[in-house]
Amino acid sequence: MRRSAFAAADTKGRGGVAESRRDRLRAATVREISETARRILVEQGPEAVTLRAIAREMGMTAPALYRYFDSHGELLRHIVGDLYTELVGELWDAIETVPRGDMSGKFLAASRQFRRWARANSREYGLLFGAPMPGNNSEDDRPDFAAECARRFGGLFMSLFLELWQKEPFPVVPDDEIDPGLRDQLRRYRDQIGVTLPLGAIRQFLQCWIRLQGGVSLDVFGHLDFALDDAEPMFELMLAEVGAVLGLTYTPPPDGPPPDEGRPEAGR
Amino acid sequence: MRRSAFAAADTKGRGGVAESRRDRLRAATVREISETARRILVEQGPEAVTLRAIAREMGMTAPALYRYFDSHGELLRHIVGDLYTELVGELWDAIETVPRGDMSGKFLAASRQFRRWARANSREYGLLFGAPMPGNNSEDDRPDFAAECARRFGGLFMSLFLELWQKEPFPVVPDDEIDPGLRDQLRRYRDQIGVTLPLGAIRQFLQCWIRLQGGVSLDVFGHLDFALDDAEPMFELMLAEVGAVLGLTYTPPPDGPPPDEGRPEAGR
DNA sequence: TGTAAACTGCGAACGGTGTTAACTTTGCAT
DNA sequence: ATGCAAAGTTAACACCGTTCGCAGTTTACA
Numbered sequence: 001m002r003r004s005a006f007a008a009a010d011t012k013g014r015g016g017v018a019e020s021r022r023d024r025l026r027a028a029t030v031r032e033i034s035e036t037a038r039r040i041l042v043e044q045g046p047e048a049v050t051l052r053a054i055a056r057e058m059g060m061t062a063p064a065l066y067r068y069f070d071s072h073g074e075l076l077r078h079i080v081g082d083l084y085t086e087l088v089g090e091l092w093d094a095i096e097t098v099p100r101g102d103m104s105g106k107f108l109a110a111s112r113q114f115r116r117w118a119r120a121n122s123r124e125y126g127l128l129f130g131a132p133m134p135g136n137n138s139e140d141d142r143p144d145f146a147a148e149c150a151r152r153f154g155g156l157f158m159s160l161f162l163e164l165w166q167k168e169p170f171p172v173v174p175d176d177e178i179d180p181g182l183r184d185q186l187r188r189y190r191d192q193i194g195v196t197l198p199l200g201a202i203r204q205f206l207q208c209w210i211r212l213q214g215g216v217s218l219d220v221f222g223h224l225d226f227a228l229d230d231a232e233p234m235f236e237l238m239l240a241e242v243g244a245v246l247g248l249t250y251t252p253p254p255d256g257p258p259p260d261e262g263r264p265e266a267g268r
Numbered sequence: 269m270r271r272s273a274f275a276a277a278d279t280k281g282r283g284g285v286a287e288s289r290r291d292r293l294r295a296a297t298v299r300e301i302s303e304t305a306r307r308i309l310v311e312q313g314p315e316a317v318t319l320r321a322i323a324r325e326m327g328m329t330a331p332a333l334y335r336y337f338d339s340h341g342e343l344l345r346h347i348v349g350d351l352y353t354e355l356v357g358e359l360w361d362a363i364e365t366v367p368r369g370d371m372s373g374k375f376l377a378a379s380r381q382f383r384r385w386a387r388a389n390s391r392e393y394g395l396l397f398g399a400p401m402p403g404n405n406s407e408d409d410r411p412d413f414a415a416e417c418a419r420r421f422g423g424l425f426m427s428l429f430l431e432l433w434q435k436e437p438f439p440v441v442p443d444d445e446i447d448p449g450l451r452d453q454l455r456r457y458r459d460q461i462g463v464t465l466p467l468g469a470i471r472q473f474l475q476c477w478i479r480l481q482g483g484v485s486l487d488v489f490g491h492l493d494f495a496l497d498d499a500e501p502m503f504e505l506m507l508a509e510v511g512a513v514l515g516l517t518y519t520p521p522p523d524g525p526p527p528d529e530g531r532p533e534a535g536r
Numbered sequence: 537t538g539t540a541a542a543c544t545g546c547g548a549a550c551g552g553t554g555t556t557a558a559c560t561t562t563g564c565a566t
Numbered sequence: 567a568t569g570c571a572a573a574g575t576t577a578a579c580a581c582c583g584t585t586c587g588c589a590g591t592t593t594a595c596a
Contacts, residue, residue, distance in 0.1 A: 022543075022593070029544095046399075051583065063584075064545050072583060130399030131314075131489050154494045182501035189495040206495055206502065213491065214482020221399050223481065226422045227457040227474055233450035234474065290564080290572075297573095319554065331555075332574055340554060 030068050032058060034079055041079075041123050049076070076127070077146040083124050084149030087117055088156050095160065103164045104248035110160055111212055111239055112253060118220045125220050129213070155193065161205040162195055170247030172200030208242045298336050300326060302347055309347075309391050317344070344395070345414040351392050352417030355385055356424050363428060371432045372516035378428055379480055379507055380521060383500075386488045393488050397481070423461065429473040430463055438515030440468030476510045 094113035098105040362381035366373040
């Protein structure tokens with residue numbers, strides 16, 4: 001197997017402290033490829049993200065891209081990783097903007113930023129959270145960049161939840177009132193992420209997360225169009241309910257409901 | 269534009285009462301194409317559903333399929349329509365199996381059957397409810413078979429909700445306590461489907477539907493794998509909560525939790 | 537400095553895809 | 567029997583991912 005872009009991103013490989021000029025050029029090219037691919041994704045849809053199309057826009061030929069990625073699928077997976085990183089970054093920014101201690105504000109800010117990003121980058125969101133990717137089997141034993149980033153993403157919201165619980169715990173059901181089959185899974189998950197939380201709290205967090213991401217996905221994928229033009233009020237309603245269940249106080253979004261409709265949404 | 273399979277399904281076209289032998293043969297071929305395509309979808313994944321692959325398995329050549337469908341996309345859309353029909357049928361069966369008047373039972377049966385179908389036909393579910401289809405723009409003004417079926421599907425759950433409300437109304441918030449922006453949308457939707465229900469009830473129904481389909485989608489698409497091996501207990505928990513909000517009484521599923529895991533899941 | 541190795545691109549080619557066009561065969565109706 | 571439309575074929579086009587061999591450049595090292 002040839003050197004992959006994932007390996008290329010590992011700048012400190014082979015004990016070298018210095019980043020050679022070659023590596024810098026290479027990283028720049030990888031970045032340009034990603035940006036070009038993403039631009040095509042946004043402008044022309046996922047099935048237009050073709051090796052030849054990317055290369056064409058870069059003034060190259062398709063086989064040259066194989067110097068940077070082992071396959072088309074790996075290129076997509078790399079982009080998915082980048083997208084996770086971007087999303088996590090924006091969520092962190094949104095969280096940190098809220099004054100420390102205001103857990104309700106942090107939760108609302110993160111949730112709203114998640115929906116905002118999803119709607120502003122719907123094509124990208126489809127790549128991350130749509131039906132499982134074309135060749136996403138990750139048949140390799142290799143760590144899988146995208147999966148790693150996905151885990152970091154899951155960790156973000158969970159750490160927010162953790163902080164929330166530590167600062168303002170809310171009443172939860174005792175462990176022995178949880179369905180045994182579910183209890184075991186929750187215990188396993190708790191051990192896996194290494195936190196000390198009542199299982200009832202973890203269950204509550206998962207429920208809230210499912211409502212959040214489930215609702216956003218339906219909205220972004222257009223599966224609420226049959227009834228709603230603008231799902232934002234429903235989203236806010238859900239935030240209020242979810243917040244209440246977590247012992248938080250709901251406050252409406254700072255700006256009035258944004259115009260929202262009529263974004264360019266280029267491409268066919 | 270050539271005669272499409274959708275038109276072919278319209279057996280009573282052009283004043284002819286009799287269904288000619290030719291039309292019967294044609295319909296049979298259309299059915300065989302659909303079945304072959306679906307088999308490939310299930311066994312080898314969505315990107316293997318290729319005109320040439322379908323034709324090969326039928327002992328034909330790819331261009332022959334153009335006698336029955338205007339394009340690859342239209343063939344997929346036809347299958348989507350069939351899938352909606354199948355899903356709606358199974359949901360109706362599940363609902364009618366429950367003794368009349370037991371609205372809680374009907375709601376639970378329909379919800380569980382929805383999840384069961386989604387999990388047993390995950391590839392198909394991805395086609396119906398994943399990120400918007402490849403070429404699904406429906407740029408034509410034509411009614412769009414798939415969209416029509418989708419509407420029937422939405423109508424099914426809504427009619428179940430309607431019956432539920434009529435038999436056992438539950439307290440809802442008055443219209444003037446609903447966010448104005450949402451209120452207008454709900455009113456529009458109510459007029460569109462032609463029912464007479466308080467807007468608060470419609471809002472509640474939509475919320476429940478979002479939780480239902482959102483949760484099932486996350487599960488089927490594997491976006492809960494980060495924490496759960498088997499999402500069924502969480503699904504049941506959600507059913508209990510949603511049912512409570514609708515004034516229904518929750519009862520656990522009739523059979524013990526099915527083995528569930530380890531279905532063949534053929535193909536790569 | 538000279539040279540070997542590594543890197544990066546190109547062009548051609550292979551098998552596969554959707555799609556179109558022209559051509560043959562088939563079967564039914566007048 | 568003749569004619570015609572449906573249903574199938576083959577050939578071809580443009581595009582796709584991917585592989586291979588070759589050239590040009592850049593780097594590393596003796």
